[in-house]
Amino acid sequence: xxxxxxxxxxxxxxxxxxxxxxxxxxxxxxxxxxxxxxxxxxxxxxxxxxxxxxxxxxxxxxxxxxxxxxxxxxxxxxxxxxxxxxxxxxxxxxxxxxxxxxxxxxxxxxxxxxxxxxxxxxxxxxxxxxxxxxxxxxxxxxxxxxxxxxxxxxxxxxxxxxxxxxxxxxxxxxxxxxxxxxxxxxxxxxxxxxxxxxxxxxxxxxxxxxxxxxxxxxxxxxxxxxxxxxxxxxxxxxxxxxxxxxxxxxxxxxxxxxxxxxxxxxxxxxxxxxxxxxxxxxxxxxxxxxxxxxxxxxxxxxxxxxxxxxxxxxxxxxxxxxxxxxxxxxxxxxxxxxxxxxxxxxxxxxxxxxxxxxxxxxxxxxx
Amino acid sequence: xxxxxxxxxxxxxxxxxxxxxxxxxxxxxxxxxxxxxxxxxxxxxxxxxxxxxxxxxxxxxxxxxxxxxxxxxxxxxxxxxxxxxxxxxxxxxxxxxxxxxxxxxxxxxxxxxxxxxxxxxxxxxxxxxxxxxxxxxxxxxxxxxxxxxxxxxxxxxxxxxxxxxxxxxxxxxxxxxxxxxxxxxxxxxxxxxxxxxxxxxxxxxxxxxxxxxxxxxxxxxxxxxxxxxxxxxxxxxxxxxxxxxxxxxxxxxxxxxxxxxxxxxxxxxxxxxxxxxxxxxxxxxxxxxxxxxxxxxxxxxxxxxxxxxxxxxxxxxxxxxxxxxxxxxxxxxxxxxxxxxxxxxxxxxxxxxxxxxxxxxxxxxxx
Numbered sequence: 001x002x003x004x005x006x007x008x009x010x011x012x013x014x015x016x017x018x019x020x021x022x023x024x025x026x027x028x029x030x031x032x033x034x035x036x037x038x039x040x041x042x043x044x045x046x047x048x049x050x051x052x053x054x055x056x057x058x059x060x061x062x063x064x065x066x067x068x069x070x071x072x073x074x075x076x077x078x079x080x081x082x083x084x085x086x087x088x089x090x091x092x093x094x095x096x097x098x099x100x101x102x103x104x105x106x107x108x109x110x111x112x113x114x115x116x117x118x119x120x121x122x123x124x125x126x127x128x129x130x131x132x133x134x135x136x137x138x139x140x141x142x143x144x145x146x147x148x149x150x151x152x153x154x155x156x157x158x159x160x161x162x163x164x165x166x167x168x169x170x171x172x173x174x175x176x177x178x179x180x181x182x183x184x185x186x187x188x189x190x191x192x193x194x195x196x197x198x199x200x201x202x203x204x205x206x207x208x209x210x211x212x213x214x215x216x217x218x219x220x221x222x223x224x225x226x227x228x229x230x231x232x233x234x235x236x237x238x239x240x241x242x243x244x245x246x247x248x249x250x251x252x253x254x255x256x257x258x259x260x261x262x263x264x265x266x267x268x269x270x271x272x273x274x275x276x277x278x279x280x281x282x283x284x285x286x287x288x289x290x291x292x293x294x295x296x297x298x299x300x301x302x303x304x305x306x307x308x309x310x311x312x313x314x315x316x317x318x319x320x321x322x323x324x325x326x327x328x329x330x331x332x333x334x335x336x337x338x339x340x341x342x343x344x345x346x347x348x349x350x351x352x353x354x355x356x357x358x359x360x361x362x363x364x365x366x367x
Numbered sequence: 368x369x370x371x372x373x374x375x376x377x378x379x380x381x382x383x384x385x386x387x388x389x390x391x392x393x394x395x396x397x398x399x400x401x402x403x404x405x406x407x408x409x410x411x412x413x414x415x416x417x418x419x420x421x422x423x424x425x426x427x428x429x430x431x432x433x434x435x436x437x438x439x440x441x442x443x444x445x446x447x448x449x450x451x452x453x454x455x456x457x458x459x460x461x462x463x464x465x466x467x468x469x470x471x472x473x474x475x476x477x478x479x480x481x482x483x484x485x486x487x488x489x490x491x492x493x494x495x496x497x498x499x500x501x502x503x504x505x506x507x508x509x510x511x512x513x514x515x516x517x518x519x520x521x522x523x524x525x526x527x528x529x530x531x532x533x534x535x536x537x538x539x540x541x542x543x544x545x546x547x548x549x550x551x552x553x554x555x556x557x558x559x560x561x562x563x564x565x566x567x568x569x570x571x572x573x574x575x576x577x578x579x580x581x582x583x584x585x586x587x588x589x590x591x592x593x594x595x596x597x598x599x600x601x602x603x604x605x606x607x608x609x610x611x612x613x614x615x616x617x618x619x620x621x622x623x624x625x626x627x628x629x630x631x632x633x634x635x636x637x638x639x640x641x642x643x644x645x646x647x648x649x650x651x652x653x654x655x656x657x658x659x660x661x662x663x664x665x666x667x668x669x670x671x672x673x674x675x676x677x678x679x680x681x682x683x684x685x686x687x688x689x690x691x692x693x694x695x696x697x698x699x700x701x702x703x704x705x706x707x708x709x710x711x712x713x714x715x716x717x718x719x720x721x722x723x724x725x726x727x728x729x730x731x732x733x734x
Binding site: 110136137138148151152183185193218219220221222223224232234235236238239240241242243244245246247248249250251253254255258259261262264265267268269270271272273274275276278279282283 | 505518519560585587590601603605606608610611612614616618628632633634635636637639640643650
């Protein structure tokens with residue numbers, strides 16, 4: 001029998017706390033019964049919300065915390081008041097101690113990022129974590145990162161983001177060698193900022209069996225699904241993500257206005273209502289309700305602050321999938337292989353004059 | 368009688384050259400007969416395209432140029448090969464000499480920007496030009512800049528962008544005191560890059576009768592229409608614009624797929640076809656087919672490379688409107704007032720100890 005996935009939940013995160021988190025967990029458990037939960041937060045409120053869900057009660061342990069991180073708290077403030085004692089911290093710490101395989105919170109992004117970094121630390125070789133979103137595209141789904149964890153990036157950070165994103169694509173999509181595109185303002189080599197151009201040169205030189213560098217992509221390539229992974233720094237990534245969300249809401253509003261504008265349009269909309277239901281499902285698939293914190297020594301998922309219980313169940317599903325499909329191992333493999341390649345290249349460069357016949361890519365077959 | 372607006376056209380710009388530019392001009396002339404044209408490019412091809420349009424022929428002068436700037440040319444390359452002799456340069460130069468009030472080109476953005484800067488120069492006080500897009504929103508329209516003219520910005524450039532954008536909003540929308548939002552990754556003061564935060568502090572201090580600083584806005588505020596003007600630097604702005612365009616295309620494709628997926632949905636779509644026509648018109652209004660080059664000593668409009676003749680007629684319409692409504696004067700007024708305020712503040716600071724009662728805002732009534 002497979003060991004169940006142990007999931008730590010911050011019940012106090014998000015705009016609605018346990019009233020969304022608990023029904024979300026219950027919905028998720030119906031889909032994936034191979035899960036158990038440790039639920040952190042106000043135990044009284046949690047017990048109330050748990051009452052209707054016998055299966056979830058049986059699969060859960062509730063641990064009381066009287067401190068909840070506020071949605072508007074600054075990260076430093078949250079750390080000061082919530083370190084060790086808040087439901088958010090305790091959920092993350094459960095991952096560190098091994099009590100849980102992963103943690104899910106719909107709370108304050110900055111605080112979640114800061115606490116995860118302090119509690120779990122980043123992986124060896126990775127300096128700064130990233131927030132990766134799953135983006136529905138015309139060709140399926142892509143991973144876009146960083147959508148807001150770290151503002152600004154040097155060339156090496158773009159390379160790290162590429163490798164972390166590719167590792168996640170390997171875990172999520174099961175593609176052996178996902179394609180990685182670097183977000184830029186034009187496809188011609190001449191355009192863009194210096195760091196992005198340098199990163200592109202570095203990525204061209206890396207010949208990894210674990211990902212393939214596609215080159216530059218532009219904003220409209222994201223929705224087109226041009227590459228499996230789209231890499232940018234956190235400022236631009238966050239704005240791209242929110243602009244796309246805003247555009248989708250805007251078009252939905254236009255569509256609603258037009259389809260209710262006259263009786264004939266109302267009739268047409270009624271007849272084709274199945275199409276609009278499908279459209280909605282395609283625009284907001286469950287798996288877009290959470291983003292993955294990458295680069296940490298543990299699986300932490302951030303659910304959107306305003307999601308409903310169906311959305312929260314999707315955020316838990318991402319966490320579950322990332323554990324089952326070995327996200328951390330895949331990121332570690334990726335970074336280890338990159339380091340071996342760099343070392344081999346260095347050794348080759350050092351001994352190039354003495355031994356010109358040395359193998360150039362001893363790791364080309366990967367693992 | 369009002370003097371006609373004299374419009375210089377680069378007939379060789381865009382993916383389709385005169386075959387789109389000439390019919391576009393003809394369509395535009397039907398809507399705004401108070402216009403004349405100077406058309407630059409391959410005179411033989413232009414004559415061919417002009418043949419069916421007697422009105423346009425009567426209102427136009429064709430000036431031959433045998434050099435066309437390529438869509439993929441680097442700006443430096445375009446300048447080397449096309450300075451003085453290309454249709455793009457000649458159209459811009461017509462604005463400089465006063466032969467035309469404005470120039471419109473659907474050509475290579477980088478080349479158009481570089482040539483405009485070399486030929487027309489930036490206005491006094493403005494260091495770097497910007498590209499401003501008109502963005503349809505749930506509340507009407509907003510101006511978003513910079514969408515790709517200049518990569519990166521210091522705090523002062525954000526302030527310049529705010530004032531240029533506000534001047535354009537005054538000209539375009541006729542609002543006396545448009546609101547300006549600064550694009551950032553969060554509404555809390557703590558977030559974002561240093562330059563954006565500094566710019567926000569500077570903008571808070573400016574108490575201009577010509578615009579009102581709204582504060583930070585996020586990506587989804589653009590489509591919502593939260594502020595009349597949205598300011599960001601060219602890298603992020605370009606990616607936001609293209610991401611929104613990509614999302615709109617993606618949703619249209621989903622909608623088309625769903626509405627043709629079954630006979631019942633097809634029937635509904637047929638009945639409500641008026642709604643979908645309206646939706647399309649709202650998503651791509653004519654005036655979004657051109658962007659305005661701001662900060663130059665002349666009106667230059669960039670039409671999208673791939674637009675059709677209807678779109679190109681929209682780009683010309685923006686140019687016409689910017690001339691009629693005094694864009695350049697409004698930008699100059701804005702900058703002059705800002706300079707007076709800075710000087711007054713400086714004088715006040717210098718003499719603060721001697722004359723504490725001096726007026727703090729001698730210009731508060733504006734003009």
